[in-house]
Amino acid sequence: MTVSLTAAAKKRYSTKAYDPDRKIPEADIARLKELLRLAPSSVNLQPWYFVIAASEEGKARVARATDEAYPFNSPKITDASHVVVFATRLKADDEGFLNTLLEKEAADGRFDADPEQFRADMDRGRRMFISIHTGQRKDAFDWMDKQTYLNMGQFLLAAAQLGIDTTPMEGVDTDVLDREFGLTEKGYKAAAVVSLGYHSQKDFNAALPKSRLSEDAIMETV
Numbered sequence: 532m533t534v535s536l537t538a539a540a541k542k543r544y545s546t547k548a549y550d551p552d553r554k555i556p557e558a559d560i561a562r563l564k565e566l567l568r569l570a571p572s573s574v575n576l577q578p579w580y581f582v583i584a585a586s587e588e589g590k591a592r593v594a595r596a597t598d599e600a601y602p603f604n605s606p607k608i609t610d611a612s613h614v615v616v617f618a619t620r621l622k623a624d625d626e627g628f629l630n631t632l633l634e635k636e637a638a639d640g641r642f643d644a645d646p647e648q649f650r651a652d653m654d655r656g657r658r659m660f661i662s663i664h665t666g667q668r669k670d671a672f673d674w675m676d677k678q679t680y681l682n683m684g685q686f687l688l689a690a691a692q693l694g695i696d697t698t699p700m701e702g703v704d705t706d707v708l709d710r711e712f713g714l715t716e717k718g719y720k721a722a723a724v725v726s727l728g729y730h731s732q733k734d735f736n737a738a739l740p741k742s743r744l745s746e747d748a749i750m751e752t753v
């Protein structure tokens with residue numbers, strides 16, 4: 532059952548205990564996978580990669596990143612239905628990748644009105660932002676990591692709208708995830724993990740009220 536975005540944002544909370552017997556239907560997993568693809572990113576760089584653990588073995592491999600340093604997070608991984616490892620590209624100025632993006636945008640019809648001009652403009656704009664972050668700001672990886680987190684935010688809300696509970700987790704050893712899933716060799720670095728499923732009766736957080744700063748404390752209208 533889907534609900535409004537505001538209702539989903541109010542209902543969403545970080546699940547602390549999952550029902551290990553409940554699995555997310557494949558149709559919902561397919562929707563969530565599509566949303567991972569559809570998230571926005573600066574200059575459409577899409578600097579991300581996802582490892583989706585759908586099996587007991589897969590989840591156990593993700594839990595290797597929590598077992599030692601963050602054991603309190605391990606059951607949130609092993610008892611969940613699915614777990615997504617969010618990873619970020621290591622290198623922004625990769626000629627092969629920039630070409631792949633242009634080819635895909637061309638194939639998707641983005642340049643149809645004036646193929647040469649639009650393609651050149653897109654390429655120039657993308658390279659300009661990349662060079663700002665590789666050059667003067669020297670924060671290219673952090674810049675790309677922010678895009679991954681933007682995707683994660685959308686993902687958490689989307690899951691809530693589908694009635695699926697989630698736990699975003701930074702309490703994971705990302706170096707362990709990199710090794711476990713060969714992410715460095717693929718050109719990525721693990722950022723964080725999101726567990727997905729349905730909370731159990733043992734989840735103390737399910738009944739707690741949400742706490743957020745007031746509008747006055749965090750925004751102004753000018």
Ligand SMILES: Cc1cc2nc3c(=O)[nH]c(=O)nc-3n(C[C@H](O)[C@H](O)[C@H](O)COP(=O)(O)O)c2cc1C
Pocket residue numbers: 543544545546547604698699700701702703723741
């Ligand atoms: C990036 C990020 C990392 C987080 N890491 C963890 C974590 O490692 N373990 C955990 O139980 N909760 C984790 N949380 C959950 C937060 O504590 C939670 O989102 C926050 O307290 C707000 O509560 P709510 O999500 O229930 O609304 C994380 C949340 C975010 C957004």
